Amino acid sequence: MEHITIRLDAFEGPLALLYHLIEKNEIDIYDIPIARLTDQYLEYLDAAEDTDMDGMSEFLVMAATLLEIKSKLLLPKTKTEEEEGPDPREELVLRLLEYKKIKGVTHEWRQWEEEAALVFYKEADDAVKQLKSKEPQVLEEFLQGITMEDLYLAFQQVMNRKETKVDQVRSSFKTVPKDLFTVHEKMEYIRDMLILQPKATFYSIFRANARRMEKVVTFLALLELIKRKEVQISQKMNFGEITISRYDGRD
Amino acid sequence: MRLSELEAVVESLLFISGEAVPLSAIAQTIEMDKATAKAIIHTLADKYEDEKRGVRIVELEGAYQMCTAAECFEYIRNMYKSPNRQGLTQALLETLAIVAYKQPITRAQIEEIRGVSAEHAVSKLVEKKLVCEVGRMDTPGKPIMFGTTNEFLRYFGFKSVTELPPLEDAADHEGKNENYVIEE
């Protein structure tokens, strides 16, 4: 070996070094000249400069393995060839093949890595985080300010509905959906909308199939939000489009 | 670089930003003057509008932001707002009212009145401590009976359940159709 310094940490481990030697010497992996390979491997270890013991130990374990295989092969054969046990090199060969497969695929992966680096993914928007974390924790918030009277009205409604259900004549009429919308709910709806978009047109806050009562409640909710200075509306010109946006602190 | 390519670049810039991007930053990035950059952005914005796409571009004081189309809002909200995240829904309100007035009551009886499954509603109300188990009915299967809790009373400010508004008054409220609540 010439006078070159070898840095073992250039090799990712003993298998990498072994693999390097096999490639360099164009060795047939299925018929490894173990004596020659062992010698070369040891030469590398000798030439390696100031490697710390931690990093070295793994290389030394492999050296021991190689020497063991070498000595086994050198032992005089006492039995006929058929009775011969497994080739002492077999396990090492399997490991090298396994390692070769992984090493082989990483070349391809480098390309994928470079190509994929050209693509950006958006971080989760604050908007989405805000939409997600909305489970009301406090009972007051959960109940949204409903009163005993609301409860009473709701009960009334249910009982009425139940009675009309058995009424054959009435039940043949088209049912009129009796949605209940609260101003609180609609305020939340408009707030959510302004989380997703910085401004909304006046018409877009009304749901496409909204009935009169829902529209009234939506409008009341908008007025309430304006009163609370949570949103502001603007109109560029007379009869122009009315735009709703989050209140920016200016009047 | 062709115009359509610049348009694609602008699209990617607005997409990845997630917030409003100043016109000057866009112009600088695509190495064009502001007027050209602005024209490209507006072309893109118009295209979104004309094709009724799921995203739109809005202008905010000389900056541009990509956002979702208002028409898609309901769906986005539905995806991120699972029902158990919402507050008091109509189903919960009705179920709570039935329990309050008919207690003790079993889940089957609630379902009988409302005509739909009460499983989710009851368990949600139990979770919120507005309703609790108060015993078991002495019928086959011994179904659980539910009643309102002290939390319920505390919230509504009643000393006892006997103070609920009486049912006879129903007629008075009939015509008002006040099925919405205005908050304070």
Next chain:
Amino acid sequence: MRLSELEAVVESLLFISGEAVPLSAIAQTIEMDKATAKAIIHTLADKYEDEKRGVRIVELEGAYQMCTAAECFEYIRNMYKSPNRQGLTQALLETLAIVAYKQPITRAQIEEIRGVSAEHAVSKLVEKKLVCEVGRMDTPGKPIMFGTTNEFLRYFGFKSVTELPPLEDAADHEGKNENYVIEE
């Protein structure tokens, strides 16, 4: 609802989400079966591709995510002055490949293949969110098993771990481990 409207809704859902959206979530939101939802997503993805738009849609283990087109990379980088992504070291790359092809796999099993300690590499990969714990092996000591993440798929542009380019000699899959338990 018309098809073009559904397409717009899907577009808005993918735009707003900062992560891969599962097909099932999209299907549920637009109230369609999965096959229809998938067809809509693919139509949209093809359109982006054909029209050379600034955004693209990628598939990640049956979920979908919107991202920028590779052609726009330079511009985005210029605007955000984001540094070039440093590639993985050979040690990390090899370890990652082992995890990808042999998952779920323990650290000891990785070390057996590479012949060196995998402690540093594994913790580095976990830190980079390319690899994560997926359970524990049902053997004495219950060692942690590792698998790849969606971030791993994004990092290389793979669609799914089942669609990785085959190992040169991938015929033998005896390496598969089945005595593990998935942790909740």
